[in-house]
Amino acid sequence: MPRPGEAGAQARLAVSTVIFALSPDAGAAAPSLRIPLVRRLREPGAGRWALPGGWLPVDEGLDEAAGRTLNETTGLAPTYLEQLYTFGAPDRSPDERVVSVVYWALVHSDEVERAVSDENVCWFDEDDLPELAFDHLEILEYALWRLRTKLQYSRIAHALLGETFTMAELRGVHEAVLRTRLDPANFRRTMEASGTLVDTGQRLAGTPHRPPALYRFDTASARGGDPIHHPTRTRNAS
Amino acid sequence: MPRPGEAGAQARLAVSTVIFALSPDAGAAAPSLRIPLVRRLREPGAGRWALPGGWLPVDEGLDEAAGRTLNETTGLAPTYLEQLYTFGAPDRSPDERVVSVVYWALVHSDEVERAVSDENVCWFDEDDLPELAFDHLEILEYALWRLRTKLQYSRIAHALLGETFTMAELRGVHEAVLRTRLDPANFRRTMEASGTLVDTGQRLAGTPHRPPALYRFDTASARGGDPIHHPTRTRNAS
DNA sequence: GCAAAAGTGTTCGCAATACACCCATGG
DNA sequence: CCATGGGTGTATTGCGAACACTTTTGC
DSSP states (O other), X not given: OOOSOOOOOOOEEEEEEEEXXXXXXXXXXXXXXXXXXXXXXXXXXXXXXXXXXXXXXXXXXXXXXXXXXXXXXXXXXXXXXXXXXXXXXXXXXXXXXXXXXXXEEEOOHHHHTTOOOSSSEEEXXXXXXXXXXXXXXXXXXXXXXXXXXXXXXXXXXXXXXXXXXXXXXXXXXXXXXXXXXXXXXXXXXXXXXXXXXXXXXXXXOOOSSSOOEEEEEOSTTOOXXXXXXXXXXXXXXX | OOOSOOOOOOOEEEEEEEEEEEOSOOSSSOOOEEEEEEEOOSSSSTTSEEOSEEEOOTTSOHHHHHHHHHHHHHSOOOSEEEEEEEEOOTTSXXXXXXXXXXXXXXXXXXXHTTOOOSSSEEEEETTSOOOBSTTHHHHHHHHHHHHHHHHHHSOOGGGGSOSEEEHHHHHHHHHHHHTSOOOHHHHHXXXXXXXXXXXXXXXXXXXXXXXXXXXXXXXXXXXXXXXXSOSOSOOOOO
């Protein structure tokens, strides 16, 4: 780290979060990804939609800031939170130099129903996005890429569902995120082989057909393919 | 992005880089990874060794700042440069709040010989590191993890070699980084199948045995497994 | 010709795919 | 009993690991 002193002009540090959830009609049909955005009230970019975020307070950690602003704007607690990338091109904001540390998060679908949504905070479907401020579209697409990539080698889909779920629901998440059809038989085997699912023994009644088994995610075997290391992966609301 | 105004106390933004190169005796024996560090002259952490870096100038991009400080401290140009992670725990620096955007880089082994090395800039072997300042050991270990992980699904080992190289040299890089023995036969096939190698037609004479073929990296087919997107992956010195 | 590395061929086992087939429930 | 999704069994394929084998040089 360099020496202090010689203050000079400095870039401002912001923390933003790309939040993913499933469309509320999770049980029925094919669910789709939804992202909450906030309407910018001031210049630059007033009127446009932007990622939730804020300036970084001096005494707050990056993860905490991401989780806090997520909670403040949506009223939700993330079930998964991870740093995405830091964007800092000199011209990404017209007026002043802003460097944004961006996180991405997943929230439980059963929480989405009681999420904040008003004229200034609105949830948009993945392929029905409004015009975004600054470079936020680029950021969002990068977050989508990361979500899709990570879903294929890590077990994070459960973070978009509730406490328990059927195999078909879990498959539905993968299909929605990856935008593909998956073979039910092979998907089941792959998931069972991963060792991250626990059969609750319960079955979901009320379906017009054979009642499916309900599974729970095994947090103990939640082997992060990531570093051993590093910050909080999951946290609660403040 | 939040509104300007309400300045208040702000964290300071630094950019640091973890630089990897092979030990100069690349041809012979088993090469090892080396990392240049700079000695801190001032408090906090005076006397200890730290990653090369500096405060981020207001008008300079993150990638440019990483490449520049790399060049200033080592005299080298990176053949590979990528953002690693942003570290920002409130207590990682004792005096003031510092957020560090950290990059990692690979440099050609044939450039290492003319690298700067004096009493304040010194290259350390991967498993002979001195005591590091701040959280730089944690950062370095994370960078090592990323290098090892990425080597297995991306073709970046060539960035540690010169313009042309033998199959054995390329394998030596993988073995040094991954710290494993690799089967020469299977390694060859895997590399040839990747389509990133071009046989120059030349052969390396002077070996005590059958002269091996010299290969070149095919920059055209350098498919980044990464985003389509995003900043410069390779750049020259300023 | 002999040692040693370069380079080729062959086999094995695993895991993902494709797809045929039985099971259980509501209507 | 039938339509439909839940759930199981099985053949095929592609790829990486293991390893036997041939080739080419310096000495």
